[in-house]
Amino acid sequence: MQGLKDRAAIIGMGQTKLGDRFDAGFVDLAVEAYVEAIQDAGIDPKEIEAMWVGVFEPNMAGGFQGMAGSYLAEALGLWDRPSTRVSNYCATGMDALRNAANAIAAGLYKMVLVLGEEKMRDVGSRDSLIRQTLLNGHPVVGKGQTAPGMFALMANRHFHEFGTTKEDLAKVAVKNHYNGSLNPKAHIRKVVDIDTVMNAYMIADPLGLYDCSTVADGAAAAIVTTPEIAKSLKPNGDYVLIKSIGLSITTDARYFDPYEQYIGFRSTQMAAKMAYEEAGIKNPAEEIGVAEVHDCFTITEIINYEDLFFVEKGKGATFIREGVTALDGRLPINTSGGLKSCGHPIGATGVRMTYQIYQQLLGRAEKMQVKNPKLGLIHNLGGPGSVAAVAVYGTP
Amino acid sequence: MQGLKDRAAIIGMGQTKLGDRFDAGFVDLAVEAYVEAIQDAGIDPKEIEAMWVGVFEPNMAGGFQGMAGSYLAEALGLWDRPSTRVSNYCATGMDALRNAANAIAAGLYKMVLVLGEEKMRDVGSRDSLIRQTLLNGHPVVGKGQTAPGMFALMANRHFHEFGTTKEDLAKVAVKNHYNGSLNPKAHIRKVVDIDTVMNAYMIADPLGLYDCSTVADGAAAAIVTTPEIAKSLKPNGDYVLIKSIGLSITTDARYFDPYEQYIGFRSTQMAAKMAYEEAGIKNPAEEIGVAEVHDCFTITEIINYEDLFFVEKGKGATFIREGVTALDGRLPINTSGGLKSCGHPIGATGVRMTYQIYQQLLGRAEKMQVKNPKLGLIHNLGGPGSVAAVAVYGTP
Numbered sequence: 001m002q003g004l005k006d007r008a009a010i011i012g013m014g015q016t017k018l019g020d021r022f023d024a025g026f027v028d029l030a031v032e033a034y035v036e037a038i039q040d041a042g043i044d045p046k047e048i049e050a051m052w053v054g055v056f057e058p059n060m061a062g063g064f065q066g067m068a069g070s071y072l073a074e075a076l077g078l079w080d081r082p083s084t085r086v087s088n089y090c091a092t093g094m095d096a097l098r099n100a101a102n103a104i105a106a107g108l109y110k111m112v113l114v115l116g117e118e119k120m121r122d123v124g125s126r127d128s129l130i131r132q133t134l135l136n137g138h139p140v141v142g143k144g145q146t147a148p149g150m151f152a153l154m155a156n157r158h159f160h161e162f163g164t165t166k167e168d169l170a171k172v173a174v175k176n177h178y179n180g181s182l183n184p185k186a187h188i189r190k191v192v193d194i195d196t197v198m199n200a201y202m203i204a205d206p207l208g209l210y211d212c213s214t215v216a217d218g219a220a221a222a223i224v225t226t227p228e229i230a231k232s233l234k235p236n237g238d239y240v241l242i243k244s245i246g247l248s249i250t251t252d253a254r255y256f257d258p259y260e261q262y263i264g265f266r267s268t269q270m271a272a273k274m275a276y277e278e279a280g281i282k283n284p285a286e287e288i289g290v291a292e293v294h295d296c297f298t299i300t301e302i303i304n305y306e307d308l309f310f311v312e313k314g315k316g317a318t319f320i321r322e323g324v325t326a327l328d329g330r331l332p333i334n335t336s337g338g339l340k341s342c343g344h345p346i347g348a349t350g351v352r353m354t355y356q357i358y359q360q361l362l363g364r365a366e367k368m369q370v371k372n373p374k375l376g377l378i379h380n381l382g383g384p385g386s387v388a389a390v391a392v393y394g395t396p
Numbered sequence: 397m398q399g400l401k402d403r404a405a406i407i408g409m410g411q412t413k414l415g416d417r418f419d420a421g422f423v424d425l426a427v428e429a430y431v432e433a434i435q436d437a438g439i440d441p442k443e444i445e446a447m448w449v450g451v452f453e454p455n456m457a458g459g460f461q462g463m464a465g466s467y468l469a470e471a472l473g474l475w476d477r478p479s480t481r482v483s484n485y486c487a488t489g490m491d492a493l494r495n496a497a498n499a500i501a502a503g504l505y506k507m508v509l510v511l512g513e514e515k516m517r518d519v520g521s522r523d524s525l526i527r528q529t530l531l532n533g534h535p536v537v538g539k540g541q542t543a544p545g546m547f548a549l550m551a552n553r554h555f556h557e558f559g560t561t562k563e564d565l566a567k568v569a570v571k572n573h574y575n576g577s578l579n580p581k582a583h584i585r586k587v588v589d590i591d592t593v594m595n596a597y598m599i600a601d602p603l604g605l606y607d608c609s610t611v612a613d614g615a616a617a618a619i620v621t622t623p624e625i626a627k628s629l630k631p632n633g634d635y636v637l638i639k640s641i642g643l644s645i646t647t648d649a650r651y652f653d654p655y656e657q658y659i660g661f662r663s664t665q666m667a668a669k670m671a672y673e674e675a676g677i678k679n680p681a682e683e684i685g686v687a688e689v690h691d692c693f694t695i696t697e698i699i700n701y702e703d704l705f706f707v708e709k710g711k712g713a714t715f716i717r718e719g720v721t722a723l724d725g726r727l728p729i730n731t732s733g734g735l736k737s738c739g740h741p742i743g744a745t746g747v748r749m750t751y752q753i754y755q756q757l758l759g760r761a762e763k764m765q766v767k768n769p770k771l772g773l774i775h776n777l778g779g780p781g782s783v784a785a786v787a788v789y790g791t792p
Contacts, residue, residue: 002503002504003504004502004504007502051645057463067453067483067485068483068484068485068645068779068782068783069484069645069783070645070647070779070782070783073645073646078645079645079646079647080644080645080646080662080666081644081645082494082642082643082644082645082670083484083643083645083783084482084484084491084494084495084643085482085483085484086480086481086482086483087463087464087481087482087483088464088465088479088480088481089463089464095478095480098478098480099480099495099498099499102495102498102499102502102504103495103498103502105502105503105504106400106403106498106499106501106502106503107398107501107502108398108399108400108498108501246478247478247479247480248476248477248478249447249464249465249466249469249474249475249476249477249478249479250469250475250476251466251475266476270476274478383464383466386464386466387464387465387466387479
């Protein structure tokens with residue numbers, strides 16, 4: 001058995017502006033991301049042999065668009081080809097990319113498209129995500145727990161066990177809002193200070209308004225090919241190699257983390273172990289140069305530091321206190337602004353994170369650029385908590 | 397580039413009894429199919445490294461179960477592994493199998509599970525598939541067209557163009573009901589005669605009650621591995637090789653076949669071309685020994701004969717008139733009883749068809765067994781009409 005390491009490459013990416021995209025429908029967003037990706041790759045769309053489409057739940061956001069690849073095939077001119085829709089909670093986009101990379105590694109195609117998208121806004125009041133989630137019997141939300149409520153429990157437990165504080169959480173928000181202010185495609189481009197975050201109205205104690213990520217529309221696209229073709233099309237090395245993609249289903253979605261006593265996610269830990277083993281990474285905090293992690297809430301980012309083995313369990317807050325994960329820190333995290341500033345269009349998020357790491361590894365991240373990263377990581381957590389994906393990308 | 401041919405093998409399969417499974421929930425059905433597959437494969441469940449789950453639309457049938465692999469992971473004892481949910485209209489199950497086979501061909505895993513399932517019954521009156529489909533803005537159904545109505549238009553056009561008759565359709569129903577009567581796992585096990593079919597009450601002229609497939613619950617499972625492992629675990633050759641899997645998105649789901657003037661489906665034709673090329677098949681009607689094709693309606697089976705290049709366009713009815721596709725014919729089709737008798741639990745169907753061909757190729761189809769087939773084919777059509785999958789399986 002061999003892993004994915006260096007067997008698939010990304011030669012083009014696109015991403016929409018994220019946010020309240022009342023100006024654009026489902027198909028418009030797909031086209032926006034796709035056109036940028038095709039232009040970046042410098043290929044003829046006819047070369048695309050197959051597609052993987054990551055959309056979590058099109059029915060929730062009011063329509064059959066996104067149920068399969070057929071709408072996109074029309075808009076993108078990609079008829080008579082295979083298209084697979086993948087849906088995997090908040091790891092949807094990453095899992096679409098994973099299945100595309102698998103097919104490239106198998107030698108079945110030379111050039112494929114991955115599109116991650118979610119239309120979260122533009123939804124009538126009777127069709128909101130939460131209402132649909134309730135109607136459809138979500139195992140946790142249906143019992144009265146909400147995402148902020150669940151992550152608030154984790155925050156309080158982390159405070160109790162390890163001395164993490166509300167101010168630590170606020171520092172995550174300040175960092176990610178700052179980074180988002182530099183990202184022209186972020187949903188929220190607003191710098192906030194500690195006092196603003198600390199005094200914002202409470203959503204679920206201790207999580208206030210600025211501790212929560214936003215609800216946004218968005219799409220992102222990637223053109224995946226073989227390393228050989230990437231090298232021939234991009235002789236200057238302007239592409240990234242997929243080093244590994246780990247994915248783990250670890251707990252039932254009915255229980256919010258039975259393993260880790262509300263201080264961590266085994267799914268992240270398992271996916272990270274898979275990804276590090278496949279990529280040959282021994283010391284992630286030393287070897288990874290830049291990362292996008294699933295900061296659905298500020299506490300989640302701190303817990304992710306630990307679950308990704310960047311720092312010992314319980315010590316996550318030291319990373320934010322010491323500025324390790326700041327844009328100019330030793331391990332810059334969520335340089336895009338994270339889910340905090342970019343929002344979380346579910347199916348898009350993993351591909352949107354990949355876009356950020358791709359730009360970083362290619363030295364094109366403009367005001368968000370970190371110094372010369374060689375390896376970048378992305379991480380998704382969903383389910384809630386039941387599934388996680390971790391991918392590592394590298395320069396050629 | 398190389399195709400899938402002989403790069404993945406199926407060494408175990410399971411299938412539930414299909415039908416009104418009010419006795420079994422979503423997870424129960426999964427376990428029922430899985431246990432049979434594991435026992436058939438003769439492996440330890442611990443050997444399963446990854447899963448692909450094909451479920452079209454769990455929300456339609458009343459719940460979050462099936463949204464991802466997490467519920468199944470609990471029931472099946474498959475934690476800490478990757479699980480991908482694939483959704484692709486009526487080709488959902490086949491596309492799950494395709495992505496699993498791709499990963500095996502890539503050498504990423506040695507042993508994986510594919511589960512196709514749909515819970516279509518057990519749904520409150522306010523949650524029926526049709527109501528949910530309407531609510532969610534299905535592009536065709538939402539405008540007042542129903543599946544029987546659309547396929548009735550095709551039947552009338554086929555009658556007009558080629559002289560196909562309502563009696564030809566009835567002969568398909570008689571054949572598939574007879575085959576279904578021999579299948580202990582079919583939904584409907586009832587022999588019907590021509591007069592019964594011809595005089596049954598009309599659903600959408602010319603399609604009467606017996607021209608329509610049934611709505612059923614069901615699940616089917618497959619254990620996929622490498623040909624080398626298959627050979628070592630099954631030295632007697634009791635496994636099948638995947639020769640090819642073609643998949644094509646060909647028309648927008650908003651338009652019911654703009655290409656073929658209501659006499660055929662380009663999606664089937666494209667998927668068949670892919671599958672034949674990959675498998676190296678020149679004369680499908682001569683080389684294929686047994687097939688399961690998507691007989692959502694009797695007219696669809698006749699059109700499938702043509703679109704799969706078994707017979708010239710317009711001549712499909714000759715196949716049923718001359719008994720070519722009967723159990724004792726030259727090319728037996730839908731020996732399981734087809735969707736007509738087995739029902740159509742959407743995510744399960746492709747895997748359920750594969751189960752039938754697997755049993756046929758292994759000589760285990762009991763009363764449905766045909767003489768010594770070497771190659772078997774399965775075909776799905778969905779979308780409606782926008783997507784099709786064609787797979788070819790062979791004996792080692």
